[in-house]
Amino acid sequence: MSQQRPVLTIIVTAQFCCTSLWFASNAVMGALLLDFGLESTALGHLTTAVQVGFIVGTLMFALFAVSDRVSPSKLFLICAIVGSTLNLCILLPENNLSSLVASRSLVGFSLAGIYPVGMKIAADYFEKGLGKSLGFLVGALVLGTAFPHFISAFTTGLAWKSVIIGTSALAAIGGLMLWILVPDGPYRKASQKLDLSAIFKIFQKPTFRTAAQGYFGHMWELYAFWAFVPAMLTIYATLHNYPSISDRSAVWSFLIIGIGGIGCVASGMFSEKWGNKRMASISLASSGICCLISPFLFMTSPAIFLGFLLFWGLTVVADSPIFSTMVAQNAPLQYKGTALTIVNSMGYAISIFSIQLLNHLILTYDARYIFVFMAIGPAAGLWKQWIRRR
Known part of the structure; x- marks a missing residue:
């Protein structure tokens, strides 16, 4: 195990660096709106664009079992370089x-060879303690997703382009780093031939379907929450005339999204003691309750409101490594990489509907009440895990 720890550290670091591409445009959205004359709905459209690209990429990778037939480390490198270059197109x-x-x-398409492939590499190295390992790995995804907000917050004296250049360099x-330092894992079993029916074979197993369905419920909420954290801060600051919150929205967005990394690590560790299903259910229930009571929190003090968002950010992603x-x-x-990829693809497809739903509702209804619709996902996930099985 001592020899595996440096490998996990490298995978986690590489995952953090590469997934910073995900929300790079969200972190500089205000500048993009001004410089390119975009409307406020561009937030939902650009976030959805990354999701669509990711879905198409993961579908293709899964259909052709790319991560099971090609060296995962090489695939990770190629997609990282391509994604870095495409990110500069902004x-x-x-x-x-x-x-x-x-x-x-196209950036989203390249991420299909980064996030699920990173999990595949971890699974090839850690047959035991996989939950804890994926806790660190998904935690790196969370921090990588939040990091553009961090760069934006602390480069206020520089042009917004520094955020884009910084994420591409990372x-x-x-x-x-991953390609040079992490070879193929000892538990990797490469698929020697193309099997276009592999996706259908994977879903024939009931326990696999149950795990996947819980993940789908989780994904309905996760990216909708992440995408609209800056909007929540702006709504609250406008309602209560707290310009200090809106002025520091980049800092708060980083903290609220980034704290989920702690939730992932903690859930991965506790799952070894409490069990995967119980730990995932606690996280789903906690974030689902946050969705339901969110309208009331817009009426509270700044300390309660911000503390509530931090708790929501902690729990909203904590079940992700468990379901993975x-x-x-x-x-x-022999289809482990394909399984992780196709489940990611379907989960991110679901996230598009929730993001676009909020994008529509925020224009037509009181914005304080629209976030309760995110509770649909946790409720469905809990039902699949418990009630339906009984």
Whole structure:
């Protein structure tokens, strides 16, 4: 195990560096709106564009079992370099909404060879203690997702382009780091031939379906919450005339999203004692309750409101490594990479509907009440895990 720890550290670091591409445009959204003359709905469209690209990429990777047939480390490197380059397209001065959506979609496509492939590499190294390992790995995804907000908050004297350049540089470094330092894992079983029916075979196993369905409920809430954290802060600051909150929204967005990394690590560790299903259910129930009581929190003091968002950020992603562990453990060994990839693909497809639902509702209804619709996901996930099985 002592020899595996440096490997996990490298995988986690590389994952953090590369997934900083995910919300790079969200962290500089205000500047993009001004510089390219975009409407406020661009937030939902650009976030959805990354999700769509990721879904198409994961579907193709899963259909052709790419991560099971090709060296995962090489695939990770190629996608990191491609994603890093495509991320820089945001800097082109002639951009409009269509070109930005196109470039962000392609970045999402490249992320299909980063996030699920990183989990595949971890699963190839850690047959035992996989839940704890994926806790650190998904925690790195969370911090990587939040990191553009951190860069934006602490480079206020520099142009917004520094955020884009910084995230691209990180992604390239992460891809090279993993490729050089992490060879194929000892538990990797490569698939020798193309089997286009592999996806259907994977879902024939009931325990696999149950794990996947819980993950789908989790994904309905997760990215909708992350995408609209800045909007929640702005809504509260406007209602109560607290410009200090809106002025520091980048800092708070980083903290609220980033604290989820602690939740992932903690859930991965506690799952070894409490069990995967129980730990995932606690997280789903906690974040679901946050969705339901969110309208009342807009009426509270700043300390309560911000503390509530921090707790929500802690719990909203804590079940992600647990469900990924359950998916990996219940998938056929030779199709483990394909299983993780297709479940990711379907989960992110679900997230598009929740993001676009909120994007529509925020324009037509009182914004304080729209976030209760995110509770649909946790409720469905809990039902699949407990009531339906009984």
